[in-house]
Amino acid sequence: MTRPRATAVGFVAILLWALLALFTVGSTPTPPLLLNALCFSIGGVLGLIWTWASGGLGQLRSVPWTTYVFGTVGLFGYHALYFSALRMAPAAEAGLIAYLWPLLIVLFSGLLPGEHLRLGHLLGASLGFAGAAVIIAGGGSTGFQADHLPGYGLALLCALTWSGYSVLSRRLTDTPTSSVAVFCIATAIASAALHLVIEDTVWPDGAFGWASILALGLGPVGLAFYVWDIGVKQGDIQVLGTASYAAPLLSTFALVLAGIAAPSWGLAIAALLITGGAALAARASLRR
Template identity: 40%
Template sequence: MTNADLLALGAILMWASLAALGVSLAHVPPFLLTGLGLLVGSALALPLSRFRLRAWALPWRTLALGVYGLFGFHLLLFIALRTAPALQTNLINYLWPLGMVVLAPLLLPGLRWRAGQLGAALLGFAGAAVVILGRSGASLAGGWHAGYGLALGSALVWSSYSLLTRRVPAFPTSAVGSFAAVSGLLALACHALWEPAVSLSARDLLLIAALGLGPLGGAFFLWDAALKAGDPRRIGLLAFLTPLLSTAVVLVVTGQALTASLALGAVMIVGAAFWGSRAAG
C-alpha cells in the first residue's frame, strides 16, 4: 500500500463519518451546515501553512477550480436531493469514483484506459449500489426526475475537480483552505437566500466543529495530498469504500445489525480495489 493510498483512505474514513454526523444534525439546513463546516475546515490550513496567510494566495483560475469542486459539488447535490428521491440521487452521485477512472485518460496526459481498471470500477459501483439499495430495502422504481441530472452533474464536478487539480500550476495542499473558505461563504449565502433561519445549540456547534475538522475539512486536505502523490484511477477505486464505510458507521451508531447486502457490497468493493490495483501493474 502506497503513501497516496493511506492518505486517500484517511479522507475516506473521514467521509464515512459524514452520514452519522448528518443524522445528529438533520435539523440544521444543509447549506448552513455545509457553510459552517467548510469555514471550520478552512482553518486547518493555518497550521499547515505555518500561519502564513500568503500561502492561501492563488491564481484566480486555481481558486475558481477549487470553488467549482467544493461548492459546485454541494450545490448540485443539495438541489438534487430537494427535487428527486434521495435513494436514487445518492446512488447516482456515487458515480464520481467511476468518473475518475473513466475521465483520467481524457483529462490527464500520460494515462490510458486499461480494461481491468474499467471493469474494476464498474464492479465497485455495483458494490456501492448493493450497499445503498440494501440499506433501505428499496428499489429504483419510479420515473425520471430532473434532480437525477443534477446528481449526475455533482458526480462529474467532483471527479473532474479531483483530476483537474493536477492540470493547474502546482499549489500547496494548505491552499485548499482558500477553496473551503470561499465555498463556505457561498454556501452561507445560499442559506440566507433559500433556507429558514434556525438557532443552534451548544451541542450543534460542537458537532459542526467535528464536521469541519473531519469530513468537511480534514478530508479535503488529505484527498488533495493523495491526488498529488498517487494514480487517480487507483484512488478512484478506493473511493468506493466511502458508501460502504458510511453505511457501516450509521448501522453501528444506531445499533442496527449488519446486513447481508453490506457484506456482499464489501466483498465487491474490496475485490474491485484489488482487481484495479493488479490491472494497474
Template identity: 30%
Template sequence: MVKQEHTLPSRSALGASGSRSALVFAVGAVALWATNALVGKSLLASHSVSQVQFLQFVGAALVFALIRLIGRHGGRRRMPQDNGAGMSAALVPFAVGIIGLVGTMILQYVAFASMPVIEANLVAYTWPLMVAAAIIVLDRPRRPALLGITAALGFVGVALVISGGREQSWFQGNLAGYLAAFGSALCMAFYSIVVGRLATSPDRLLLPSALVGVALTFLWCVHDGVAWDIGPYLLAGLYLGAGPMGLGYYFWSRALKLDQGGKVAVVAYLTPIASTLLLTLSGERLTMTAIAGAVLVIGSCIAVGIEGSEAENHA
C-alpha cells in the first residue's frame, strides 16, 4: 500500500505569492494615481476645489462601501474585543485614515489650485522618497552616507522645482500652495509607513475617513456657495473619487500589507514619472531648471527605493 504524502506550501513560496500580489496591487494603484493630476487639472479649470473634492470623497466612499459590503458577504468576521482595548484600537486606525486620506487629498488639491499643477504634483509625490528615507534610517542601512547624499539631492530637486527657474524668482504659485503640496507628501508618507503595520483591513480603515471627507467638503461647498449643475464634470469628479482616491488607496493599502521584500516602495516611484509625462503630453511645461529638479527628485526616489529593497532582502 502506497503511503501518500501531503506537503504544505513552504513559507518562501507563500512569501513569493504574497510579493507578486503586492506588486500587482501596487501597479494598479500607480496606474490610477498617474491620472489624478491630469483629470484634476481639467476640473479645477472651471470648478472650485471644494466642489471637486466633494465629488471625490463621494466617489471614494461609494467604492469603500461596496468593498466593505462584498467583504461581509465573503464571510469575514470581526474579532471580539474588550471595550477598553477596542476603543483605542478603533481610534488609531481612524486617525491614520483621516491623516492619510483626508489630509493628503485636501492638501494636494489646495496645492493644485494654488500653483502650476505639474510642479505641485512633483512636490506632492516626494512622499515615496520620505517613506524610503524613514524606513532605511529606522532599519540601519548598510550605506548611510550614500543614502543621506541621495536623499539630500532629492530635496535639492524639490527646491529647484519650487524655484521654477523663471526670472530667477521663487514661488511661482503662492506660499500656501507649496506648503500644502509638501504637507500632502508628509501625510501620504505617514500613511504608507503606518498602514502596513495595522491589523485593520483597508476597507474598515478607509470608509470612515471617506465619510468624514464627504461631510467636511460638503460644508466647504456650502461655505463657498457652490452652484451645482449636471454635466460631464460630475462623472469626471466621481472618477477621481472612485479611481485614484478609492481604488488607488485600497490597492496601495493591500499592497503594503502583502509586501514581503520591500519591492512595493520601488513601484511607487513610477507615479511622479507617469503623472508628469501625462501632464506634459496635455500641454503643461516645465522650465529647464524645474526639469533638472524633476530629474533629481525622481532619480533620488528610485535610488533610495532600490537601496531600501536591497537592505530588506539582505536582512
C-alpha cells in the first residue's frame, strides 16, 4: 500500500472518532469498565471474523507476546480513562482535552527515525492547540469549572496514552493489522474482570443505550482501530496527527446537533484555528 493511500485509510478513523463522545454519552449510565468490555467484545469479534475470512489467523501466531501486551495496554488504558472522564466532566470539555493527542502525536513523531519536525508542523500544531483551548475556555457547553478537574485530569491522561500508543506503533510496522483484533479481545476480558471487582453492574438505559454501545463497538471502538493501525504504520503520521484536529471539531458539532452541548461563537473561531492548523502542518509534510 502506498504512503498516500495508507494516510487516506487512517483518515477514516478520525471521522469515526468524531462520534465517540456522542455515543459515549448515549451509553449512560453504563460504568466505564463494563462499557469497555461490551464495546471491545464487538470490535474484537468482528476483527477475528475479518482475519479468518482473509486467511490471516496464522499470522497471529508469529506476533510476540510483548506486542500483544503493548496493544492491550494502549487500547484498555485510553478508553478506560476516556469513558471515566466523560462520566466525571461535561462531554464537550472532557472530549476536547482528550483530543490534545493529535498535538502530542505531531510533536512526539519528530523523535522517530526518518521523521523531522518542521516549522510548519509546529505552527500548525500551535494553531490546533489554540483552537482546542478556545473551546475549553468558553466555547463548550459549560466552560471550565473546578469541580470537573478530576475528569479533565483523566482526559489529559487519555491524550498522553493515545499519542504514545500511536507513535510507538510506528515501530511495529512488521506486526499485522489483524493483531488489533487480539488487542480488542484481551481488552474486553481485562475490562470485564476489573468491572466485576470494582464496579456495580448497570446495563444501558433502553434501546438507545444499547444502540449507542453497538455503534461504539462497530465504529469508534471497532473499525477505527484497524484503519488507524494501517495509517500510523504505513502512512504519514504527522499529517494524520495534525489532521486529527478535525476530530474534536466534528465531535463538538455532533454534540451540538444532538442537543448535548450549546453552540457559541467560540466554536466558529476554534473551527478556523483547527482547520487552518491542520492545513498548515499537512502542507509542511507534503513539501517534503
